[in-house]
Amino acid sequence: MDAPVVDVRALRKVYRVTERETGLAATFRSIVKRRYREVLAVDGITFRIDPGEVVGFLGPNGAGKTTTLKMLSGLLYPTGGEATVLGHVPWRREGDFLRGMTLLMGNRSQLVWDIPAADSFLVLKEIYAVPTAQYKRTLDELTELLELQPLLHKPVRGLSLGERMKVEFAAGLLHSPGVAFLDEPTLGLDISMQGRIRRFVAEYNQRSGATILLTSHYMDDVVALCRRVIVIHRGVLLYDGALADLAERMAPYKRITVTLRGSVGDLSTFGEVVASSENTATIHVPRTQAGERTARLVRELGDQLADISVEDPPIEEVIDKVFASERPLAEATA
Amino acid sequence: MIRIYRQLLVAQIQAAAQYRIQAVLWMLFSIIRPVIFLAAWTAVSSAQGGSVGGYSTADFAAYYIAMTIVGHLTTAWNSFEFEFEIRQGRLSPKLLRPLHPLHYAVVENLIWKATTFLPLLIVCAVVALTFRVEWHGEWWHLALFVPSILLAIALAFMLGWVIATATFWLQRINTVNTLMQRVGFMFAGQIAPLALMPIWMQVVAYSLPFAYILAIPAEILRGGVTLERGLIYLVGQAVWLGLAIVAYRFAWRAGLREYSAVGA
Numbered sequence: 001m002d003a004p005v006v007d008v009r010a011l012r013k014v015y016r017v018t019e020r021e022t023g024l025a026a027t028f029r030s031i032v033k034r035r036y037r038e039v040l041a042v043d044g045i046t047f048r049i050d051p052g053e054v055v056g057f058l059g060p061n062g063a064g065k066t067t068t069l070k071m072l073s074g075l076l077y078p079t080g081g082e083a084t085v086l087g088h089v090p091w092r093r094e095g096d097f098l099r100g101m102t103l104l105m106g107n108r109s110q111l112v113w114d115i116p117a118a119d120s121f122l123v124l125k126e127i128y129a130v131p132t133a134q135y136k137r138t139l140d141e142l143t144e145l146l147e148l149q150p151l152l153h154k155p156v157r158g159l160s161l162g163e164r165m166k167v168e169f170a171a172g173l174l175h176s177p178g179v180a181f182l183d184e185p186t187l188g189l190d191i192s193m194q195g196r197i198r199r200f201v202a203e204y205n206q207r208s209g210a211t212i213l214l215t216s217h218y219m220d221d222v223v224a225l226c227r228r229v230i231v232i233h234r235g236v237l238l239y240d241g242a243l244a245d246l247a248e249r250m251a252p253y254k255r256i257t258v259t260l261r262g263s264v265g266d267l268s269t270f271g272e273v274v275a276s277s278e279n280t281a282t283i284h285v286p287r288t289q290a291g292e293r294t295a296r297l298v299r300e301l302g303d304q305l306a307d308i309s310v311e312d313p314p315i316e317e318v319i320d321k322v323f324a325s326e327r328p329l330a331e332a333t334a
Numbered sequence: 335m336i337r338i339y340r341q342l343l344v345a346q347i348q349a350a351a352q353y354r355i356q357a358v359l360w361m362l363f364s365i366i367r368p369v370i371f372l373a374a375w376t377a378v379s380s381a382q383g384g385s386v387g388g389y390s391t392a393d394f395a396a397y398y399i400a401m402t403i404v405g406h407l408t409t410a411w412n413s414f415e416f417e418f419e420i421r422q423g424r425l426s427p428k429l430l431r432p433l434h435p436l437h438y439a440v441v442e443n444l445i446w447k448a449t450t451f452l453p454l455l456i457v458c459a460v461v462a463l464t465f466r467v468e469w470h471g472e473w474w475h476l477a478l479f480v481p482s483i484l485l486a487i488a489l490a491f492m493l494g495w496v497i498a499t500a501t502f503w504l505q506r507i508n509t510v511n512t513l514m515q516r517v518g519f520m521f522a523g524q525i526a527p528l529a530l531m532p533i534w535m536q537v538v539a540y541s542l543p544f545a546y547i548l549a550i551p552a553e554i555l556r557g558g559v560t561l562e563r564g565l566i567y568l569v570g571q572a573v574w575l576g577l578a579i580v581a582y583r584f585a586w587r588a589g590l591r592e593y594s595a596v597g598a
């Protein structure tokens with residue numbers, strides 16, 4: 001088995017923040033004596049990621065996702081624990097480590113605003129010491145995948161958000177990093193651009209074999225790209241395993257939606273009716289009995305039945321249940 | 335590293351080309367203060383029969399012209415820019431790359447000076463003609479000025495970085511900057527040549543780094559020091575530069591541990 005690309009052991013980060021009460025008196029008191037509070041952002045998380053994996057890193061706002069990514073990319077020193085990325089301790093910020101990884105943040109720019117992206121790319125080429133032939137090959141590939149051609153020679157400040165995100169991706173990947181940390185890469189983009197970025201990440205992972213750790217609030221990103229997810233909440237790792245297993249364990253039911261030609265009667269004998277309108281009803285049934293209940297519905301409703309669908313519950317619902325549990329799932333596995 | 339610098343210089347020239355007017359205005363702004371002091375000392379000197387403390391009107395003119403050139407060449411705005419970079423989240427992308435953020439600042443600084451130096455010399459020439467400057471230096475004053483100005487540029491730049499690193503702890507360093515500027519104004523030879531100051535002020539001035547950035551290279555350029563004194567000044571500049579580099583290395587390493595990557 002290959003050595004893990006990302007190896008995190010009991011990683012911890014505590015921020016010390018100043019705090020004071022509201023009001024003028026409290027303001028004056030804080031000038032004389034400051035009060036500090038410790039905020040536990042990441043509380044001893046442990047996981048490993050193997051070469052070529054695309055892993056979704058999920059959690060609500062303030063869960064500690066971005067703090068973890070910043071530690072793994074060498075921007076932050078941890079308060080405790082250990083981590084290696086590509087065999088390097090990230091916060092030592094060694095040249096080989098920095099040349100081997102990238103951190104892309106959806107709401108931050110790493111390009112010079114006043115000049116065209118193509119010129120920023122040339123600067124990055126030299127900084128990362130990318131050989132000319134490899135640079136041309138990579139740029140051609142990225143230009144094709146991201147449809148960059150019309151954008152390369154415009155000053156970055158003149159690009160739309162979606163266009164800028166595409167050139168940011170290219171800038172972050174020009175040096176062909178072995179590991180990419182993507183923090184909300186589709187934030188603020190329209191549906192079509194989100195889809196394009198998603199397809200690009202999948203394609204890039206396939207072509208380059210790069211390892212990717214991705215955070216996103218859009219579950220579509222996660223479903224489309226990640227077979228494995230790591231869920232953290234309040235700095236604690238709640239789940240690490242297959243996305244499909246997560247749905248099975250947190251929501252041990254399937255969702256059957258029936259549309260009838262007439263009005264909906266009493267369907268509670270088939271399962272738990274969770275939503276019902278004039279001629280449509282949604283029923284939760286135990287996973288193991290989904291086939292049998294569906295067959296019964298078809299048989300008993302007969303001609304009344306206009307349509308029927310059987311689905312897993314939406315991933316958002318599953319993830320919400322994990323967050324609500326606020327405790328690690330028993331057999332969380334890597 | 336040469337290839338990196340070449341590409342950074344090209345990019346910076348492109349970016350700077352879009353703000354030509356702003357660059358020239360900053361350059362003119364940097365001239366105003368020495369010219370005001372030049373006018374004031376010229377008036378005092380004329381009123382006292384053409385000389386104050388051994389400085390003739392022409393000497394004052396030469397000193398402040400030299401001071402203007404030195405002031406321009408040693409300008410460093412790292413300490414102002416760095417706070418902005420951290421607050422805007424612009425430092426993090428630089429820290430992620432295998433190139434120290436200091437190099438971007440070096441290039442920015444060089445380009446600004448290079449693009450505004452010629453217009454500055456033209457303005458200085460006009461002022462020199464207006465105030466009838468006379469240069470009484472020797473060839474070795476010019477030879478001494480070269481290492482002196484290089485040391486002064488490096489010292490101003492590194493001192494700026496040392497102050498800038500305070501942002502890691504203090505978040506806002508405007509007050510630190512203002513304090514340094516005021517102290518620099520008092521003791522760097524901007525109000526008057528150091529030789530005209532009271533002895534206690536001269537002692538303080540030679541004990542702080544500011545005079546080694548402005549007054550000393552300016553005195554060397556105008557030909558106002560002996561060879562022996564000039565060489566001692568160079569040693570003083572080198573010592574201060576060494577101290578600034580050591581302080582910077584220590585503060586940078588410690589500061590990165592404090593960095594919270596806010597805004598990024």
